Amino acid sequence: MSAPLLSVRDLSVRFGGVLAVNKVSFDVHAGEVFTLIGPNGAGKTTVFNLISRIYTPTGGTLSFDGQRLDAVPPHGVAALGIARTFQNIELFEHATVLQNLLIGRHIRRSTGVWAEMLFTPAVREAERRTRRKVEEVIDLLELQHYRDALVAGLPYGVRKVVELARALCTEPKLLLLDEPSSGLNVEETGDMAFWIEDIRRDLGVTILMVEHDMGLVSKVSDRVLAMNQGAVLAVGTPSEVQADPGVVEAYLGTVDDVSSLRRKA
Amino acid sequence: MRFVFKTRYDQDIALARHCGDRFWYSLLMLALVAAPWLLPEYWLAQLSFVFIYAIVAVGLMLLAGFTGQFSIGHAAFMGIGAYAEAYLAARGWPLAASLACAMALAAAAGVVVGLPALRVKGMYLAIATLSFGFIVEEALARWESVTGGNAGKSVPAPQVFGYALDSTESFYFLCLVCVVGSTLVVLNLLRAPTGRAFVAIRDSEVSAQSMGIQLARYKSLSFAISAALAGLGGALYGHKMQFISPEQFSLVQSIDLVLMVVIGGLGSIHGAFFGAIFLIGMPQLISLGKDYLPAAIGQATGLQSVVYGAVLIAFVMLEPMGLYGRWLKVRTWLELYPFYRRGMFKRQKSFQKSERLK
Numbered sequence: 001m002s003a004p005l006l007s008v009r010d011l012s013v014r015f016g017g018v019l020a021v022n023k024v025s026f027d028v029h030a031g032e033v034f035t036l037i038g039p040n041g042a043g044k045t046t047v048f049n050l051i052s053r054i055y056t057p058t059g060g061t062l063s064f065d066g067q068r069l070d071a072v073p074p075h076g077v078a079a080l081g082i083a084r085t086f087q088n089i090e091l092f093e094h095a096t097v098l099q100n101l102l103i104g105r106h107i108r109r110s111t112g113v114w115a116e117m118l119f120t121p122a123v124r125e126a127e128r129r130t131r132r133k134v135e136e137v138i139d140l141l142e143l144q145h146y147r148d149a150l151v152a153g154l155p156y157g158v159r160k161v162v163e164l165a166r167a168l169c170t171e172p173k174l175l176l177l178d179e180p181s182s183g184l185n186v187e188e189t190g191d192m193a194f195w196i197e198d199i200r201r202d203l204g205v206t207i208l209m210v211e212h213d214m215g216l217v218s219k220v221s222d223r224v225l226a227m228n229q230g231a232v233l234a235v236g237t238p239s240e241v242q243a244d245p246g247v248v249e250a251y252l253g254t255v256d257d258v259s260s261l262r263r264k265a
Numbered sequence: 266m267r268f269v270f271k272t273r274y275d276q277d278i279a280l281a282r283h284c285g286d287r288f289w290y291s292l293l294m295l296a297l298v299a300a301p302w303l304l305p306e307y308w309l310a311q312l313s314f315v316f317i318y319a320i321v322a323v324g325l326m327l328l329a330g331f332t333g334q335f336s337i338g339h340a341a342f343m344g345i346g347a348y349a350e351a352y353l354a355a356r357g358w359p360l361a362a363s364l365a366c367a368m369a370l371a372a373a374a375g376v377v378v379g380l381p382a383l384r385v386k387g388m389y390l391a392i393a394t395l396s397f398g399f400i401v402e403e404a405l406a407r408w409e410s411v412t413g414g415n416a417g418k419s420v421p422a423p424q425v426f427g428y429a430l431d432s433t434e435s436f437y438f439l440c441l442v443c444v445v446g447s448t449l450v451v452l453n454l455l456r457a458p459t460g461r462a463f464v465a466i467r468d469s470e471v472s473a474q475s476m477g478i479q480l481a482r483y484k485s486l487s488f489a490i491s492a493a494l495a496g497l498g499g500a501l502y503g504h505k506m507q508f509i510s511p512e513q514f515s516l517v518q519s520i521d522l523v524l525m526v527v528i529g530g531l532g533s534i535h536g537a538f539f540g541a542i543f544l545i546g547m548p549q550l551i552s553l554g555k556d557y558l559p560a561a562i563g564q565a566t567g568l569q570s571v572v573y574g575a576v577l578i579a580f581v582m583l584e585p586m587g588l589y590g591r592w593l594k595v596r597t598w599l600e601l602y603p604f605y606r607r608g609m610f611k612r613q614k615s616f617q618k619s620e621r622l623k
Contacts, residue, residue, distance in 0.1 A: 052475050078477030090472035092465050094532065098277070102458075103465045107477035109458040113486065116457035117450045123457055124278060130458075131274045170476065 005030045005065060005206050006051070006174055012059035013050060020046045022230040023060065028174070033200055033207045035217050037241070038227035039250055044210040045087055047227075048176050051208075052084050053077050065173065079107045081173035085163045087182065087210075093152045097143060097162050100151060101134045104169025108133075134169055140202075141165045141195060157188045161195075168199065175199065177209035181216050189216055196220045214242070226250070267600070280452055297441055301434040309437050310505075315538075315545045316440035317501045320447050322525050322537035324494025327451055329523070330531040331460065332487040333467030334382050337391045338398030339495050339522045342371045344405055344514030346496025347503035348412050351420040354504075360423045360430075360439075364500055371496025372489040374401075379488030383481050398519050405511040417510030420503040430504075440501055447494050452534060454490070463487055495522075524573060528580050530587025539588035547572065586610075 004027035011024045021043045028034045036044040049055045051062060053074040062069035064080055072080060083104075092100050108130070111123045138144055141161050151159060160180065167175055180196070181189040193216050199205050200220075211217050217224060218238040226233040226241050228250040234241050241247055269276070269283050281287045301309055321343060329335050346367040353363035381393040405412045412418060422431035423439065430436050454460040462483045465473035474480055503509045521544060529540025551572055555563040562568070584591050590610070598605040 054471060054475070073479075074474045075477050075479045078475060084475055086472065090469045092468035092472070094468055095461075095464050099461060099464065103461045103473075103476055103478075106458055106462060106465075111457065113454070113459050116459050117453055119453040119457065123453075124275075127278050127457065128274055131277070166476070 002030070003066065004028060006208065007063045008047075008051070008060070009062075010060035011047065011050060011057055011062065013046060013055055014058045020230050021050065021057075024227070024230070024232050025060075026225050026232070026235060028206060028208050030173075030206050031200070031204065032222040033196065033209070033220050035221040035224045035238075036208070036210045036227060037212070037214075037217060037224055037247075038233070041229075042227040042250075043230040044227055045178055046230075048084065048178050048208075048210060051077075051176060052082065078170050078172075081171075082176065083167035083170040083172035083174075084176035085160075085167050085178055085180065087178040089156075089159050089163055091151045091159055091163055091166070094150065096148050096150055097146045097154070097165075098134070098148060100162060100166050101137060101169050102130060104137075104166040105130045105133060107170055133171075137165050137168045140168070140198065156183045157185065160184060160188075160192070164192075164195065168203070168205075172205060174206045174208060177207060177211075179210055179212065181211060181213045189213060192216070193219050214238075218242075278456060280456070294445075301437055306433050309433050311545055311549070313433070313437045313440045313505060315541050316437075316444040317498050317505060318522075318525065318544055319444050319538050319541035320501070321495045321498035321522060322529065322541045323444075323448055323451050323534060324491040324498070325522055325526050326529075326531070326534060326537040327454075327463070327494075328487050328491035329526055330533065330536065331455065331467060332463040332484065334379075334484060334487065335387070335391045335523070336378070336394040336488075336491070337516075337519050337523060338378070338394035338396070338401070339491075340514040340516070340518035341398040341401035342374060342492040342495035343499030343502060343518070343522075344401055344509075344511070345374050345492075346371045346499030347420075347509050347514070348405060348418070349496070350500035351418050351503050351509060352411060354421050354423060357424070360425045364497060367500040368493040368496045371499070372493040375488040375490075375492025375495075376485050378492070379485040382484050382488065395516070395519075398516060402511050402515050405514065412511070415511060417508055419508050420506070422507075423504050436505065440505075443497060443501060447497065448534065451490075451494075455534075459483070459486070521573075524577055528577060528587050530589030532586075533589045535592070536587050536589035539592070543588065547576075 006028040008027070009025050011021055012019065013021045024043075024047060026034070036047060038044055046055065050057050051069070053069070053072060053076075057070060064082060067080065069077070069080070092103060095103075109126070111126050115123050138147065141164065143161060143165055146154060146158060146162070151162065154162070160183065164177070164180065177196070180192050184192060196207060196209075197220060200207055209221075221238055223235065224238050224241040225235045226244065226247045233246045233250055234244040236244070267283065267285060271277065276282075281290065300312060304312070321339065325336065325339050349367035349370045350363055353366055354360075358366070378394060378397050382390050385393060406415050408414075422429045423436070424430075425439075430439055455463075462473065462478045465476065465478055466480060466483055470480060499514070506513070525540035525544045526537060527540075528543050529538070530536030548569060551569055555568070557563075580587060586593070594610055597609065
């Protein structure tokens with residue numbers, strides 16, 4: 001098999017006395033959908049924040065596409081080809097959907113500040129090109145209706161899609177989706193599953209996601225990694241991981257756990 | 266009611282939304298160009314002051330309203346611009362060169378003040394800029410060899426190609442050119458990637474960063490442009506007053522500037538202009554109203570500050586979007602008559618904001 005797109009080795013991060021992520025290692029190969037699962041507080045989102053360089057790891061290495069990711073500043077991650085969404089949506093609230101998506105094209109900008117001040121013909125042409133690219137994403141995710149709407153007034157489900165669209169506008173190689181289905185209804189979750197498939201198949205984007213909805217996870221993921229308390233429990237296909245005794249224990253507890261809670265007579 | 270059918274992307278890039286916009290702005294421009302022949306000299310001078318403050322307001326709006334960085338020391342940049350201009354004009358520099366130099370100096374100071382903005386936010390940034398304002402005011406008062414100290418400094422009339430712009434009319438045109446120029450520059454930036462990066466930083470730093478926007482670079486840039494415009498405004502202010510002294514660029518002036526953008530409406534260029542009109546127009550209204558008030562109130566000192574304070578409180582409580590927000594509502598009411606609903610501009614509660622990552 002070819003070299004992995006994203007390679008995480010012994011990744012650790014410590015916040016004071018809390019070891020949030022403890023020697024996590026995994027590889028994500030080009031073209032696959034890789035999912036992190038685990039109970040709340042397992043450290044899944046922390047892994048995401050480490051990959052997108054919002055946090056700096058206290059141990060271990062991250063490499064992406066043959067490059068060390070740990071040395072890249074947080075704003076350099078997008079230029080390498082990694083885009084992300086956030087668990088609780090971090091859109092630019094007081095801008096329109098269109099503006100949000102145009103900001104997604106920031107790393108592709110070709111014009112300088114002085115030219116922009118004068119709005120030279122080159123800037124105008126660059127703006128048109130940017131807009132055409134953004135329109136492709138709008139068509140893919142069916143956002144035409146919301147183009148000029150302010151994000152602040154949009155329902156939650158639509159915001160989720162706008163955030164996905166904004167990440168796609170950067171033309172990423174690797175897309176990090178932090179709980180794409182949280183807060184969505186059944187129908188919207190179904191749409192999200194379709195789009196994830198489309199993005200992987202048609203755009204050839206590799207996807208790493210954190211997700212709780214096991215229906216969605218088994219439908220779209222090739223491989224799943226289960227975490228608990230900052231450490232890896234199991235890696236494998238969705239059905240393998242679901243059957244893993246350690247994973248079952250992390251979610252449901254063991255028989256002993258329950259008996260220890262029982263009140264002694 | 267007008268519905269704009271969009272058939273080309275250029276319609277979204279253009280500054281004017283439709284031909285109605287183009288018509289009204291052309292009419293406004295025409296009126297402003299014709300103003301010297303229509304208005305008495307006193308009103309023309311007031312209009313020049315509106316333009317000068319509008320230049321500063323557009324700059325501060327870019328910083329506070331579009332990049333989300335508050336500065337309570339903006340008068341210091343005006344001061345730097347004004348003193349640089351006074352110094353250079355006295356040495357016979359042509360206007361274009363001395364203005365450019367004043368703007369560059371103010372911009373450099375802006376970058377320096379922007380440095381703490383990379384680390385501190387909100388209230389703490391306000392404190393940092395506030396103390397910068399004090400430092401500059403103090404420096405202007407002490408550096409007597411250049412600034413003339415507290416005794417002040419007189420400013421010669423601007424020279425353009427050997428002509429002195431010493432009449433109210435000619436200076437009015439200079440202000441008009443400057444205000445239109447700087448507004449166009451800022452509007453152009455706002456419809457280009459740089460302006461969108463500013464807005465991104467205002468709304469969510471963490472996600473701006475993950476879109477590849479360098480926070481340090483764009484915050485400094487915003488401070489620099491904003492300070493340069495304040496410097497330009499300050500330079501023109503010095504020429505208009507013909508005499509400058511450090512207390513003209515004190516905290517009170519800075520607060521007036523913040524008042525201007527907040528009352529005008531944060532986050533809109535229209536707001537900057539409404540704010541400037543308010544700031545210049547209000548003292549006129551107060552002095553007109555004085556005669557109708559009982560002497561104990563009308564002649565009391567500090568009436569203006571009380572009125573400003575009351576207006577600011579009223580706006581923050583009742584119309585957070587400022588004069589521009591009010592104007593939008595009036596315009597929508599007119600456009601939709603009789604279908605306007607009271608709840609149309611109600612902001613929906615935004616959904617859970619994520620726990621801030623830092």
